[in-house]
Structure formats: structure tokens, C-alpha cells
Amino acid sequence: MTRRNEPEIPEPPPQDNDLELTRREFIAGAGVVSAGLAIGIAPAAAQTDAGSAHTVPITISINKQQRTLTIDTRTSLLDLLREHLDLTGSKKGCDHGQCGACTVLMDGRRVNSCLTLAVAAQGAEITTIEGLGTPDKLSPAQSAFLQNDGFQCGYCTPGQICSATALEEEAHRGDLSLVSFNTGHTNHPEITDDEIRERMSGNICRCGAYPNIVAAVRQMIRNGERP
Numbered sequence: 001m002t003r004r005n006e007p008e009i010p011e012p013p014p015q016d017n018d019l020e021l022t023r024r025e026f027i028a029g030a031g032v033v034s035a036g037l038a039i040g041i042a043p044a045a046a047q048t049d050a051g052s053a054h055t056v057p058i059t060i061s062i063n064k065q066q067r068t069l070t071i072d073t074r075t076s077l078l079d080l081l082r083e084h085l086d087l088t089g090s091k092k093g094c095d096h097g098q099c100g101a102c103t104v105l106m107d108g109r110r111v112n113s114c115l116t117l118a119v120a121a122q123g124a125e126i127t128t129i130e131g132l133g134t135p136d137k138l139s140p141a142q143s144a145f146l147q148n149d150g151f152q153c154g155y156c157t158p159g160q161i162c163s164a165t166a167l168e169e170e171a172h173r174g175d176l177s178l179v180s181f182n183t184g185h186t187n188h189p190e191i192t193d194d195e196i197r198e199r200m201s202g203n204i205c206r207c208g209a210y211p212n213i214v215a216a217v218r219q220m221i222r223n224g225e226r227p
């Protein structure tokens with residue numbers, strides 16, 4: 001209590017520790033909310049208590065099987081496959097979208113699974129190399145790669161085969177590539193070797209098995225079998 005005419009003693013300023021705690025709490029909360037917004041999750045669904053921050057339950061269809069699990073929102077589709085579901089056919093070459101070793105199919109279109117957030121793959125059908133064929137019944141691309149020795153160490157091969165499978169569908173649809181424009185063949189272009197090289201250029205092979213990869217894709221296209 002203060003007496004009359006006695007100056008009031010002001011409250012002491014907050015200590016650095018208090019400020020630091022407040023700042024940390026603010027950043028943690030803001031981070032969770034903005035991550036939720038960025039991936040299309042309603043803020044209410046972005047969990048804010050410290051124990052479950054950044055995790056979210058997802059249901060995802062992989063090789064025609066529904067899988068439900070809780071993951072960190074930052075998990076890539078590639079890490080979901082390899083680390084959470086033991087589907088290790090898709091390979092991690094660069095983890096930067098540069099090599100194509102992680103290529104999988106999302107609704108039939110090829111994507112780099114290392115650059116795809118697992119949460120963003122919900123609602124799509126994901127097909128990995130494990131879902132393309134069986135040892136008794138290989139897919140057309142698997143069969144063509146086998147018959148043409150389209151691999152050496154095999155590390156890039158699952159991605160190459162997923163890519164070739166999508167290429168088959170793209171060719172069937174009449175999709176164009178840079179080569180199509182350069183050659184002026186912009187109406188359902190024939191899939192020449194140059195077209196194959198261009199369309200497979202996102203898949204790097206460190207063993208340099210390119211001539212046999214091109215031969216495999218050429219055979220697959222000529223046979224016209226679709227998966």
C-alpha cells in the first residue's frame with residue numbers, strides 16, 4: 001500500500017527469460033498454424049500442445065491398400081514409404097528432386113516422392129514399384145527392362161520403371177515434350193529415341209545404362225502393352 005504523496009514504485013520490467021519464453025511459445029504456436037494452412041489443414045486440426053506438435057493422422061492409398069497412421073506433417077512421401085511402411089523399393093538418391101530414384105506414380109502421373117509431402121498425397125492413389133507387377137507377372141515396363149538389361153546396379157531402376165510406366169500412358173494420351181515442339185511433331189508424336197531420352201531425362205543412372213534403358217522403353221512402347 002502506498003501513502004499519500006509517496007511516489008508509486010513501478011512494476012519491475014520483465015526479465016529476459018520471461019521474454020524469451022514468450023517468444024518461443026509464440027513462434028511454436030505460429031509455426032504449427034502456418035504449417036497447417038500451407039498444406040490445407042484447417043487451423044483447428046493443426047495440433048498445438050507441445051507433445052503432439054507437428055503430427056497429424058492421415059489415411060493414404062498405397063498400391064490399392066488404405067493405410068492410416070500418424071505422421072509428422074513434414075514427412076515426405078518417400079520417407080513415409082521407406083521409414084513408416086517398409087516399402088523400400090523407391091530409392092533415396094539425392095532427396096532434392098534431382099535424380100528421379102524416388103519416382104512413384106500419383107494417380108498415374110510420375111512424381112518425385114522426395115519432394116511430395118505425404119499429407120498432400122491423401123486422396124490420390126499412389127503406386128510404387130512394389131505395386132506394378134509380381135514375380136510371376138511382371139508389368140510391361142519391368143519385363144522390357146529385364147529383357148534389355150536396362151540396369152546395372154539397379155539402384156535407379158525402380159524410379160526408371162515407374163517413370164517408363166507413366167511415359168507409356170503419356171504417349172498413349174499424345175502428351176508433348178520439348179522434342180515434340182523442336183521437331184514440329186505436336187499432334188500425337190511418335191515416340192522416337194530422342195523422345196524417350198527427353199521424357200526419361202528426369203531419371204539419372206549413375207551406372208550409365210542409358211542405351212539399354214532406351215532400348216527397354218522403345219520395346220515397351222512398340223509392344224503397346226499397358227499396365
Ligand code: FES
Nearest residue numbers: 093094095100114
Ligand atoms: S531422391 Fe528424389 S529426386 Fe533424387
Ligand code: FES
Nearest residue numbers: 152154205206207
Ligand atoms: S543401374 Fe546403377 S544407377 Fe542406374
